[in-house]
Amino acid sequence: MHFSGFKIIKEALTGHKGWKPTWRTPDPKTEYDIVIVGGGGHGLATAHYLAKVHGITNVAVLEKGWLGSGNIGRNTTIVRSNYLLPGNEPFYEWSMKLWEGLEQDLNYNAMMSQRGILNLCHSDAQRDAFARRGNAMIMAGADAVLLDETGVRDMCPYLDFDNARFPIRGGLLQPRAGTARHDAVAWGYARGADSRGVDIIQICEVTGFQIEKGVCKGVETSRGRIGAKKVAVCVAGSSSRVMEQAGMRLPIESHVLQAFVSEGLKPVLPGVITFGAGHFYISQSDKGGLVFGGDIDGYNTYAQRGNLPVVEDVCEGGMAIMPMIGRARMLRMWGGVMDMSMDGSPFIDKTPIEGLYFNGGWCYGGFKATPASGWCYAHLLATDQPHPVATEYRLDRFRRGRMIDERGAGAQPNLH
Amino acid sequence: MIIHHPLLGPRDAAEFYVLGDAALIDRPDGQAEDAAERFYGYLYLRDNPAGEHRELWYHEQGDRSWLVVTRDTLTHEIKKVELARDVALQKGRGQ
Ligand SMILES: Cc1cc2nc3c(=O)[nH]c(=O)nc-3n(C[C@H](O)[C@H](O)[C@H](O)COP(=O)(O)OP(=O)(O)OC[C@H]3O[C@@H](n4cnc5c(N)ncnc54)[C@H](O)[C@@H]3O)c2cc1C
Numbered sequence: 001m002h003f004s005g006f007k008i009i010k011e012a013l014t015g016h017k018g019w020k021p022t023w024r025t026p027d028p029k030t031e032y033d034i035v036i037v038g039g040g041g042h043g044l045a046t047a048h049y050l051a052k053v054h055g056i057t058n059v060a061v062l063e064k065g066w067l068g069s070g071n072i073g074r075n076t077t078i079v080r081s082n083y084l085l086p087g088n089e090p091f092y093e094w095s096m097k098l099w100e101g102l103e104q105d106l107n108y109n110a111m112m113s114q115r116g117i118l119n120l121c122h123s124d125a126q127r128d129a130f131a132r133r134g135n136a137m138i139m140a141g142a143d144a145v146l147l148d149e150t151g152v153r154d155m156c157p158y159l160d161f162d163n164a165r166f167p168i169r170g171g172l173l174q175p176r177a178g179t180a181r182h183d184a185v186a187w188g189y190a191r192g193a194d195s196r197g198v199d200i201i202q203i204c205e206v207t208g209f210q211i212e213k214g215v216c217k218g219v220e221t222s223r224g225r226i227g228a229k230k231v232a233v234c235v236a237g238s239s240s241r242v243m244e245q246a247g248m249r250l251p252i253e254s255h256v257l258q259a260f261v262s263e264g265l266k267p268v269l270p271g272v273i274t275f276g277a278g279h280f281y282i283s284q285s286d287k288g289g290l291v292f293g294g295d296i297d298g299y300n301t302y303a304q305r306g307n308l309p310v311v312e313d314v315c316e317g318g319m320a321i322m323p324m325i326g327r328a329r330m331l332r333m334w335g336g337v338m339d340m341s342m343d344g345s346p347f348i349d350k351t352p353i354e355g356l357y358f359n360g361g362w363c364y365g366g367f368k369a370t371p372a373s374g375w376c377y378a379h380l381l382a383t384d385q386p387h388p389v390a391t392e393y394r395l396d397r398f399r400r401g402r403m404i405d406e407r408g409a410g411a412q413p414n415l416h
Numbered sequence: 417m418i419i420h421h422p423l424l425g426p427r428d429a430a431e432f433y434v435l436g437d438a439a440l441i442d443r444p445d446g447q448a449e450d451a452a453e454r455f456y457g458y459l460y461l462r463d464n465p466a467g468e469h470r471e472l473w474y475h476e477q478g479d480r481s482w483l484v485v486t487r488d489t490l491t492h493e494i495k496k497v498e499l500a501r502d503v504a505l506q507k508g509r510g511q
Contacts (some may be wrong), residue, residue, distance in 0.1 A: 073439065085440050085462060092490075123507065174450075240462065240463070240464035240465075241464075241466050249457075249461040249462065249463065250461065250462070250464070251460040251461055251462070251466060253436060253437075253464050254464055256490070298433075298434050299429075299434045299471070299487070300436065300437075300469055300471065300489050301489045301490075301492065302466040302489050302490050303489070303490055303492055304489065306427070307492075308429040309428075309429070342459075342460045398456060398459070398460040399456050399460075
């Protein structure tokens with residue numbers, strides 16, 4: 001079923017009887033070439049690119065709940081490539097380029113909207129750091145514009161420029177950044193993979209691995225054993241729980257991140273705006289709701305809900321830069337379980353167990369990475385070589401002292 | 417979350433800073449043959465269990481004691497709170 005303007009008109013005129021389910025609901029086969037564990041954005045993108053780029057279609061995606069029940073359906077949908085370090089920026093810029101062609105590639109409306117991201121700075125030192133970051137971005141082929149205070153005033157006159165504690169001195173703008181409809185990303189990738197023959201199996205929880213003499217031969221699931229030549233885990237917040245079944249301990253802690261949506265308002269925010277002196281980011285959805293968030297709660301948790309102190313903290317951050325939102329009412333809030341790695345950067349790698357692969361540690365930034373993560377994981381699975389833009393995302397990098405410390409905070413875990 | 421501080425009674429969790437897994441008390445011997453490997457595990461690897469978790473909380477905005485809190489990571493229920501000092505002494509780490 002191909003989506004097009006013509007198809008919509010045709011269906012409108014014929015009573016909408018021709019729409020079909022977007023993907024099949026197959027029973028699992030006994031054996032696949034590749035079994036992907038976790039039907040979030042990353043698992044589905046991996047399946048899509050395995051089929052489309054590498055022609056590998058004897059693949060199953062096993063999802064314990066329904067598609068989109070994890071973080072892919074819970075995030076604040078910010079897409080950007082404004083990283084600093086050489087291990088990161090080329091990867092995120094490749095993701096950005098894939099985002100730009102995603103809807104044509106998938107023939108699916110992911111509501112990708114490149115309305116820009118503006119990171120505010122509040123001191124001279126921070127502006128210097130942003131100049132450096134912008135240069136690093138441009139060197140990696142991304143776009144960056146350093147704005148002075150007047151530049152920011154022109155864009156967002158309603159910000160609290162003369163705030164006594166956090167005056168706004170300027171900002172780093174990435175015009176190509178923006179937001180996308182998170183569920184549609186999952187559905188679009190699912191449809192892309194399914195249409196090429198990948199089996200998407202929902203309500204199928206992986207409960208163990210079949211490992212014989214150091215080689216992974218398949219998985220145990222709530223729907224029986226499923227054999228596989230390669231098993232590719234990408235279960236985000238559940239990473240430690242799942243990999244423990246293969247006897248592995250990871251450099252990951254699970255934490256909750258909350259998100260908030262206000263009542264619908266007329267258009268007030270042009271794009272994404274972030275606070276530079278605290279943790280707060282905000283954008284406005286197409287329905288008009290302000291979508292915002294801040295820090296993780298800070299304690300280990302697998303409960304998909306947080307506590308009130310963070311709500312207060314996030315709202316304080318918002319009020320510090322944007323007092324105009326003070327009277328908007330909050331409608332909804334929720335939480336998602338994040339796979340926080342020890343340096344804040346992800347993993348796309350083989351494991352010491354042959355045939356078992358791991359993708360995780362995405363922290364609170366894995367939505368923007370969805371296309372490149374799928375692309376690079378598919379590359380690794382198909383060729384057994386890391387993709388050139390993902391060579392640093394190794395599981396043993398802490399042992400080798402090769403952290404990717406994007407925040408410049410030194411080799412100190414527990415900074416998340 | 418309310419943490420029942422052994423000395424101060426019920427306190428709001430917002431008064432605390434949380435450091436994570438209480439296994440951090442068991443700092444490896446820096447002079448051991450395999451110290452590098454042990455410190456790698458100590459610093460970077462975590463059990464990260466779903467369920468009961470013993471963790472270190474620091475009463476930053478209170479009496480500045482370190483606590484070992486046993487908490488369920490699935491429900492946030494707190495089952496036990498001890499002074500980290502007592503736990504460390506029991507492990508013989510005070511000598
Ligand atoms: C509140 C919030 C805001 C965020 N905001 C942003 C943002 O603005 N920008 C950004 O880039 N990122 C953001 N993120 C992060 C981003 O959402 C995640 O990093 C990313 O979605 C993780 O990858 P995923 O989509 O594959 O994860 P998920 O969708 O969580 O997929 C993992 C899947 O694995 C399944 N699973 C788990 N265990 C098993 C098992 N045993 N067997 C089978 N399946 C299993 C789960 O059910 C789940 O569906 C945010 C996250 C949250 C929670």
